[in-house]
Amino acid sequence: MKDEYKYEVGFSFLSRDEALAQRLNDLLQDRLSTFIYPERQLELAGKDGELELKQAFGSDARIVVILYRKEWGTTPWTRIEQDAIRERAFNEGYDFCILIPLEESPTKPQWFPPHRFWVGLQRWGIDAAAAVIEARVQEAGGTTREESLADRKARLEREVLAAEKRKAFLESERAVKPAVKESQKVLQTIQQLATSLSTDSFPLSVKVGNDEISITSSGFVLQSYWHRSYSNSLSDSGFYLHLLERNKDFHSEREFHELAKIEFNFAVDETERFGWRSSGRDKKFYLSDELANFALQLVLDKVAADRKKKASEIR
Numbered sequence: 297m298k299d300e301y302k303y304e305v306g307f308s309f310l311s312r313d314e315a316l317a318q319r320l321n322d323l324l325q326d327r328l329s330t331f332i333y334p335e336r337q338l339e340l341a342g343k344d345g346e347l348e349l350k351q352a353f354g355s356d357a358r359i360v361v362i363l364y365r366k367e368w369g370t371t372p373w374t375r376i377e378q379d380a381i382r383e384r385a386f387n388e389g390y391d392f393c394i395l396i397p398l399e400e401s402p403t404k405p406q407w408f409p410p411h412r413f414w415v416g417l418q419r420w421g422i423d424a425a426a427a428v429i430e431a432r433v434q435e436a437g438g439t440t441r442e443e444s445l446a447d448r449k450a451r452l453e454r455e456v457l458a459a460e461k462r463k464a465f466l467e468s469e470r471a472v473k474p475a476v477k478e479s480q481k482v483l484q485t486i487q488q489l490a491t492s493l494s495t496d497s498f499p500l501s502v503k504v505g506n507d508e509i510s511i512t513s514s515g516f517v518l519q520s521y522w523h524r525s526y527s528n529s530l531s532d533s534g535f536y537l538h539l540l541e542r543n544k545d546f547h548s549e550r551e552f553h554e555l556a557k558i559e560f561n562f563a564v565d566e567t568e569r570f571g572w573r574s575s576g577r578d579k580k581f582y583l584s585d586e587l588a589n590f591a592l593q594l595v596l597d598k599v600a601a602d603r604k605k606k607a608s609e610i611r
Contacts, residue, residue: 304438305429306331313349313363313398315458316422316567320361322451323426326443328433331357332539333373346376353546355382358434363396366403382407392430396425406593418583422567462564463565469528475562478570478584479522479535483509485588486520493592498599511595514603515542535560535572537591555598560587 305328309317331352353360360381362368369378381393395404395414402416415425435546443451465471488512489504494500501512507519517540525532536559540552563573563581572584582590 298530301358301438302329302333302393304328304358304433305596307333307363308353308360308368308374310365310368310371310379311375313365316398316452317363319422319566320363320426321452322428323423325447325451327440328430328438329441330386339409349373349376353377354384357392358376358436358438359392359429360407361392361396361429364395364397364404365399369405379404381490392436394429438539454515458566462568465564466530466562471530471562472524472528474570475530475533476524478562478572479507482535482572482588482591483507483520485521485585486511486591489592493596500595511592513595514599516540516544516555516595516599516602518591520591530562533562533564534575535587537594539594541573541598556594 305321305324307321307330309316317332321330324330327489333349340580362381370447377493379437385393390409390412393408395408395412395430396603397403397414398417400418400482404414415428417425420428438594483504487504490500490502490509494502495580499513503512504508505521507523511518511520519538519540521535521538522535523533524530536552536557539556541555543553544580560582563571565581567573569583571581571589574580574582
């Protein structure tokens with residue numbers, strides 16, 4: 297690589313992934329000069345857009361980050377960017393290129409070398425992806441800079457407007473349909489996981505109801521259910537995980553006592569992905585698959601701890 301570059305990082309992405317690209321950019325631009333097309337529209341206005349994009353990805357950016365879906369490279373603008381990246385790779389190799397697959401089953405372009413580094417966004421998260429990009433820039437000899445006041449104001453304005461947009465969506469009727477769809481995805485995934493994990497030595501009994509599923513094992517029950525109060529609003533709605541243990545006191549009027557009850561609200565994260573946010577202190581965001589995994593972990597860990605405790609007792 298050469299020593300001097302106009303940008304430390306350039307982002308190539310489909311229009312549908314602009315929010316994600318912008319979020320990654322915001323995590324980096326206080327320290328690194330970046331190229332992201334929406335921010336450079338005024339700069340490129342009146343110029344040859346094709347030539348400017350070729351230069352940005354073919355020579356001006358030290359590191360190029362591709363937010364990849366199968367459609368990338370087939371649209372007019374990403375086709376130009378792909379051609380510039382491939383031509384540069386032919387001359388320099390692929391050290392300048394980082395691939396971030398965005399689909400649930402990660403794929404890569406056929407021409408992208410299998411041994412080249414790529415970032416699993418769903419597994420590691422956006423903050424880790426930004427850290428990897430910054431580290432790669434530093435390894436390639438890049439330099440950091442101080443965020444200008446204008447850049448800071450623009451970044452903060454985007455964050456505020458995006459947060460207000462997410463809030464308005466979640467409070468509208470438009471959010472109901474995707475919330476129902478994601479709740480069904482959680483329940484179906486819990487069912488699939490429990491069925492596949494059940495064994496003779498560690499059985500998991502599955503009972504499916506309307507908008508709910510129960511997993512029973514060794515005296516413990518995990519109830520997972522979606523509650524919606526209104527047909528046209530998510531007000532007073534949520535997804536619940538309810539962990540119960542069979543009451544060992546045979547004189548008790550209650551068959552089970554409650555160990556935990558956790559509420560999750562339908563949410564949209566900073567990259568516009570649908571998921572669930574814990575109502576607890578941590579306010580952690582889960583994709584639907586992640587919430588299903590978390591649910592199974594609750595009951596598996598509790599059953600295993602209880603059985604190991606009983607196995608260690610000497611009478």
